[in-house]
Amino acid sequence: MNAERSGGSDEEDRDHCIWRTGNGRKLRRGAGCRGAWSGRGGLRRARFSDQPADVSFCRGSYRLRPELPATPGAECVGRVAAVGAGVTQVRPGDLVVNMQRENWVQRRCVRGEDAIPVAAGLDLAQAAMLRINPATALLLLEDHVTLAPGDWVIQDVANSAVGRHLIVLAKARGIRTVNVVRRDDVAGNCGRSAPMSC
Numbered sequence: 274m275n276a277e278r279s280g281g282s283d284e285e286d287r288d289h290c291i292w293r294t295g296n297g298r299k300l301r302r303g304a305g306c307r308g309a310w311s312g313r314g315g316l317r318r319a320r321f322s323d324q325p326a327d328v329s330f331c332r333g334s335y336r337l338r339p340e341l342p343a344t345p346g347a348e349c350v351g352r353v354a355a356v357g358a359g360v361t362q363v364r365p366g367d368l369v370v371n372m373q374r375e376n377w378v379q380r381r382c383v384r385g386e387d388a389i390p391v392a393a394g395l396d397l398a399q400a401a402m403l404r405i406n407p408a409t410a411l412l413l414l415e416d417h418v419t420l421a422p423g424d425w426v427i428q429d430v431a432n433s434a435v436g437r438h439l440i441v442l443a444k445a446r447g448i449r450t451v452n453v454v455r456r457d458d459v460a461g462n463c464g465r466s467a468p469m470s471c
Contacts, residue, residue, distance in 0.1 A: 313356075313357045313360070313382050313383060313384055313385060314353050314354075314355065314356040314357065314360050314363060314382070314383055314384075314385055314388055315353070315354040315355040315356075315380060315381075315382060316351040316352070316353060316354065316369065316371060316380065316381055316382075316383050316388065317351050317352050317353075317354045317379070317380050318349050318350075318351040318376065318378060318379055318380065318381070319349075319350050319351050319352055319368070319397050319401075320349065320350050320397040320398060320400070320401040321346050321348060321349035321350075321376050321377055321401055322347075322348045322349070322401045322402045324347050324348065324405065326347055326405075327345045327346060327347055327377075330345045330347075331345050337374075343375070344375040344376075344377055344378060345374075345375070345377050346374060346375055346376030346377035346378070347374055347376065347404070347405060348370070348376060348401055348402060348403070348404045348405055349370070349371055349376035349377075349401055350368060350369070350370050350371075350391065350397055350400035350401045350403070351368075351369060351371065352366060352367065352368055352369070353365050353366060353367045353369055353388060354380070356385065357385070359385065360385035360388075361385075362385060362386075362388070362390070363385065363388045363390055367388075367390050367393075368390065368391050368392070368393055368395065368400065369388040369389055369390050369391065370388075370389045370391055370400065370403050370404050371383050371387055371388060371389075372387040372388075372389060372404065373387050391403065402434070406434040406435045406438050407438045407442075409435045409438075410435050410436075410438035410439040410442055411438075411442060413428075413435070413439055414426070414439065414442055414443060414446070414448065420446070420448050421447075421448075422446065422447030422448065423447060423448075423449070424448050424449070425448070425449045425450070425451060426439070426443055426448055426449070426450050426451070427450070427451040427452075427453065428450065428451070428452055428453065429453045429455075430453070430454070430455065431450070431452030431453055431454050432452075432454045432459040432460070436452065440452060
């Protein structure tokens with residue numbers, strides 16, 4: 274987890290449309306940012322996660338293969354530094370999750386609708402991982418069959434991030450889980466859910 278905070282003035286954030294690496298080296302100009310501020314906001318990245326998908330992206334083995342140079346980073350949380358005309362759902366200082374990729378940057382220009390506010394007191398490390406794994410677990414519980422309290426769900430790879438989120442979300446809904454893991458040494462990662470080991 275990268276804990277570095279980015280700096281910069283509001284003026285820099287408003288005019289800043291060059292995406293930068295952690296060391297400040299320019300990578301490429303952000304498409305459509307400069308001169309198209311309406312409907313956009315400047316985001317100072319507070320934390321980002323490093324998912325296995327990000328590692329695969331960097332290796333060139335992920336399903337997305339953008340034109341190079343490209344910026345990795347599926348998830349992040351940041352603070353809104355400035356907003357353009359027409360952005361009403363967030364304001365400067367709000368903690369937000371960016372719904373787009375290319376988040377391993379210090380600052381970036383994002384569309385207003387892609388900045389989703391999160392609770393101000395939320396732990397930044399947790400907020401940085403909010404977009405993918407918890408949402409996937411929720412979809413697994415809601416999109417396939419209608420589940421009621423007392424129903425059972427069985428899942429494989431229950432020690433994964435998605436699996437652990439599924440356990441917590443299911444428990445909150447009164448849904449029971451059977452959690453299969455592939456190795457005995459990771460069974461404890463699932464909490465008190467009494468996982469089965471295969």
